[in-house]
Amino acid sequence: MVAEQAHEGNTLDRINMLLPGGFKLAVVETKDLEYLEKNARFMRNETFQNLVNNIKKDGALSQFPFCYLQENGKYKVLSGNHRSKAAEAAGLKEIPVIYTDKPLSKGEQISIQLSHNAISGEDDPFILAELYNEIEDLDLKYYAGLDDKMLEQLDNVTVEGLTEAQLDYLMLTFLFLPDEAEEMVKSIEKARNFISSDTVAVRMQEYDRLLDAQAKVQTAYNIHNGATSLMLIMDIFERHQEDLKNGWLDEHGNAAHKGWAPLSSIFGTDNVPAASAAIINRAVEKMMNEGDIETKNKWQFIEYLAADYLNT
Known part of the structure; x- marks a missing residue:
């Protein structure tokens, strides 16, 4: 790091250091901060008060705002507005910030603001x-800053094992003709509608099974195109x-679950x-007009006919 003289107009020059990448680190007085007029990122009052209390407990900021040093000597906070305001509310007179004094257009400032959020x-x-x-400490649990909504979600977490963030991914790309792609999307959507989880993790064993199935289809039909073999696999699925x-x-x-079938x-077949x-x-339409079924539950038509048939 290279120490620099503070910019003219700054009221504090105790720390002003050049960081890698051209950004700079400085300790500035909170009265020299300017905040965004429009900020898409909001913070609920209870969360803000929790942040204020944490800063009071620490006596300083542990995360630095990112600012743009303007010609008037004021630091415009592009990222970390709530953190900076909370520091003021906590009684801090000065805070460390990372800043740039490189000329930025209004569009560049907004893009930085949005990207950080x-x-x-x-x-x-x-x-x-x-x-x-x-x-274990209740005060430390409060310090962690998890709100009631997040705590409620944590109470509902019951699944254990591998999670998305712990998996290594391998991306596969298949090329389809327009009509093939349309059929593939329909098949995938049909399968997805009957999966209960929002996220489906495919293990390497399943990937190997897919490749094995493709190899068998390519051998049986004497083809070598991966997308075509995948389409044939979907055709076999449709027939079964x-x-x-x-x-x-x-x-x-009897029904094995309360979902859909x-x-x-x-x-x-669907046809x-x-x-x-x-x-x-x-x-x-006659059943709906007579009020026996509702528009959103047209499928009950089949259920009623089947029930009547079984009762005869």
Whole structure:
């Protein structure tokens, strides 16, 4: 680091050091800070008060705001507005900041502001719960700054094992013709609708199974294109949709869960002859008009007919 003289107009020159990358570190008086007129990042009052209390406890800032040194000698806080205001509220007269004195247009200042707010990591809920539970002191739990909403989410964390943040990823790219891509998207969406978890982690064993299945299809059909073999795998899936019953039907013929089930797992297809569909459509509309079923639950038409048939 290279020590520099403080810029003219600054009221404090105790620390003013050049950092790698051209940024600079300085201790400035809070009265020399200027805050953003518009700030998309907000902080609830209880969170802000928690931050103020933490700064009072520490007696200083442990995270530095990022500022733009303007021609008037004021430091415009581009990132860390709440932290800086909390420091003032905590009674601090000076705080350390990282700043740049490189000329910045208004657009450049806004882009820095938004990027510092938007580009940030996410907490792994499983690890977060473990870390929080390791804190025994109630005052330190409060210091951690987790709000009621986050604590409620931690109470609901029950899944253990590998989590997204701990996995290594391998990206695969397949090229499809437009009509093939459309069919692939439909198949993937159909499968996704019956998965309970928002995140599906595929282990290397499943990846190996996919490659093995592709190899078998390529051998059977004497093809060498990976995308084509994947399409053929999806075609085989479409022809065996009735096997999906194993996912929602137990050994006694009752529902195995309270979620949804694809009709194709019963009928083997989503399609019926157009003439038959016209008759079914008229029957469904009649049931809705008579108030027997609601528009959002048209599927009950099939349930009622099946129940009546089983009772005869």
